[in-house]
Amino acid sequence: MPQVRWKTRFCYVVRTLTMTSPYFMQSRPVITRSGDQNAASLRSKLNTRRRNQGPGSSLEVKVEPEEARISEQRPSSAPLSTGNVDVTHSGACHPKTETDALPLSSHSRRRKQLKVEYDEDEGVPPVKTEHWEPPDWKKQLGYIREMRSSRDAPVDNMGAEKSYDSDATAHVRRFQVLVSLMLSSQTKDQVTAAAMKRLRAHGCTAESILNTDDEALGKLIYPVGFWRTKVKYLKLTSAILQKEFGGDIPDSLQGLVRLTGVGPKMAHLAMDIAWDQVSGIGVDTHVHRISNRLGWLKKPTKSPEQTRKALEEWLPRELWSEINWLLVGFGQQVCLPVRPLCSVCLNQHSCPSAHKISPTKRPKAASPCSPDPTSASTVKTEPGQESDVKHERLKKEPLPTPVSPNAPKRKIKT
Template sequence: MHLQQPHLCLGHCPHGVTCDPTAVTCCHLSHRSFHPPSPCAGSAWGRGMLSVWVGTQGRDSPCSGSPWWMVAHGAVTELCAGSSPEPGISAIHAGSQLQGTPAVPRQSRRRKSVAIAYEAGQGEGAEARWEPPRWREQLQRIRQMRSGRDAPVDEMGVHRCYDTSAPPEVRRYQVLLALMLSSQTKDQVTSAAMLRLRRRGLTVDSVLQMDEESLGHIIYPVGFWRNKVKYIKQTTAILKQKYGGDIPSTVEELVQLPGVGPKMAHLAMHIAWDSVAGIAVDTHVHRISNRLQWVKKETKSPEQTRVALEQWLPRDLWKEINWLLVGFGQQTCLPVSPRCSQCLNQDICPAAKRP
């Protein structure tokens, strides 16, 4: 492999070989790996500058024999026309120059559009991670408002609905059933339905032995109770056959169960498995996140909100945020006629109604 410009290396090769600046070949070019932003640790390539590889057509080319060239002394020549050696590459035109460096003319080849790779996060256009302004202050004030722990979710939420004295796999099954019942249902109604089921001995086997009519009579009046009867029977059969009566231990498997969505899956991981795989976003978390503008742009569904929140919210807050915002949404930031006058965030909430 031959250099088009003999003085590319100005120091020591990262592989431990001293490069001869007068030689025709350069030691580092015998190595196939791509090391942005500088192929040689001692060379004069600054942070964020273009990396260089020089090759000849058909010899050690990463582009299956196509001509590939890089930057030598500031002049961009030709690099893998039509392809690139690394992902995340943007295109510039051959002949572009680094500031303050003279172009080296090419005599025998037409200049083509080329692709130049930047090290991730080092280009001038690298974007800093977005986060909403004053979110920490808003969060702390919500914690203060929730310090009484007296919202319906605190007293009758899913974490209160299972038998703490039951075997671990039974407790996890009861958590999952409570989550399935809680969809589109007030906590008070879910809690009462779970209490009736537990009085019958709420296990995988007891539900499998129960006919749909009896099950429907017990869980009524939870929202969409007829559909939930079918989902509960189907899911329970799958748990018996595939998981030995326990519930899956991953979000990916949980959402495959009939009647189990992403919010339920993440809460099941939190409560049943004491594991945080993501943020559980229900209608309260979705609504409040948009009102506080905790999403970069407005989201249309809880799942979109989950993705948006996980892009910036520190992971150690993922479990707490559901509990905080659900209770806050039940007591203060109501769906209709929110109680802004009682909210400590009134002066810093973008959606607040101010006197």
Template sequence: MRTDRRVCSLLLLSKAKASGEILAQKRSKVCIAYDSPGENGIKEATKRKRWEPRNWEQHLSNIREMRKAKDAPVDQMGAGKCYDADAPPEVMRYQVLLSLMLSSQTKDQVTSAAMMRLREHGLTVDNVLKTNDATLGQLIYPVGFWKRKVKYIKDTTAILKRDYDSDIPKTVGELVKLPGVGPKMAHLVMDIAWQDVSGIGVDTHVHRICNRLKWTKNETKLPEETRQALEEWLPRELWSEINWLLVGFGQQTCLPVGPRCSQCLNKDICSVSKKR
């Protein structure tokens, strides 16, 4: 009797051990598959992990609808409208650069008027270098920080004459080295003047709206921080459009003070609107 029980016990132990080994093998295979998903699996995992704002596609669709009339100041008087389209290419590019330099801390209406006066005066590298500071100041007044911009324009123009054969640089790195030119301007110059989308131009409007719509993973304090955060997730094919789209939206609806939330198609999916 004892011998029979011992034999049964050994048989059960052997079966349990075999079953355990099979289970361990199965688990091992599952772990390996999970840890090494292969090329397609890695791409899918990366895609899943990429952060995107909630409702951003609906936000964008609604903003496009609100901007379809193209009747904001930026549509008529933005940097893409201030240059002489009939001028030689290098002159056109120079005018694009200057219009963006003037636009900092300045409304589009004021920038456009200053550019018109400069063009009537003769807006070329050689002519600007021949123009004294007092006359140049009169031509660009009352753009924001006009006295400082007179110096920036003169210094930058001299560099373009000396180092770029009276044309403008072709890279963001070279553009931001010019006096009075920051990252926002550089990326817009690349897009408008060179038809090269190097990054997103983020001004105060884009910066404000992206934070209001929660288009940045964390709140950003500076436009350059917003640009970096936006470029991490926004599809590249939208980079050129987004500045123009959001600037006009910020000029007409999503105002800095007293945003017109009741008129906004995003009022039900915007955190700012819900608080008002």
């Protein structure tokens, strides 16, 4: 019995020394619960390096939690590492790369942000969006308002705004405004007002015009300019309005321009007077002439339609309705087509065309009922109707008398 006790005590002491001795712990292979020897060897190396570097090492803080996290997340069925080859339970061998042996840090998993830079186009100049407007146009417009303050021009008393019957229904008043604008093309306001007065006495509606024959209608509107052509236009337009609009006029610019004998100037004025809607500037011969004289356009224009587009580019929209009757009356009284009265004009010091010599060529002699020879507007014609206008112009305007070559030449005084 004593011998057995002695042997038992000896084995216990040996086992205790084996388990607690650092020599046996370093030489004995350590196998973790997951069977990963690589993690154990890595832990021992880190412990040795930590003892050599001291307690204040930054490697202990950064690497040890990462290594512990990798060993905890690895499953029990993790492949065993043998040298440079990883062997899985399925028997497949995969070569180990350098990236597999190194622990992944949080910095390596972040995506690097790319900085995108654009090359500047040094050779391309920037686009200029400056708003052009003529110099001193506000001052010039104020002077025109002052000269038109009396409102005694023909357009003020006999224009389209004064040509309709105020006691008629709304759609009849709108129709009469359109008829007045159609008759005013290349005709003075005095002649247009007299013709509208006769038409209203006869019955100026779409139905009454359709029921009137061409000869009687021509006598009513005579002596407006191109009265024979305008008789045809009134008949065609009245038929369209009676059939599609019940005797009323369209309430859109596109619908008005579609009518026979109605141009852009008439359509914009009809929208303003009849429907109280500003769709554009009504440019006639007076507005076209004065705008070019005052330099209100970037470059000189040759037609009223070009002037309208040029004015609408810079003139404020709130002035579109006012500018027509202002310039028309100003052109009828002061800024005349021939020999303008620059000496009484308040804009004589700022107008580029002030005190210029008027053209020496005088208009052809014509009867009082003939159209205004200084007018720049033209009657709108449909395809196949240009010959009617040309034939009527030749019929109304007398041909110039031939001059004998032996006749003495006259000197024109300027």
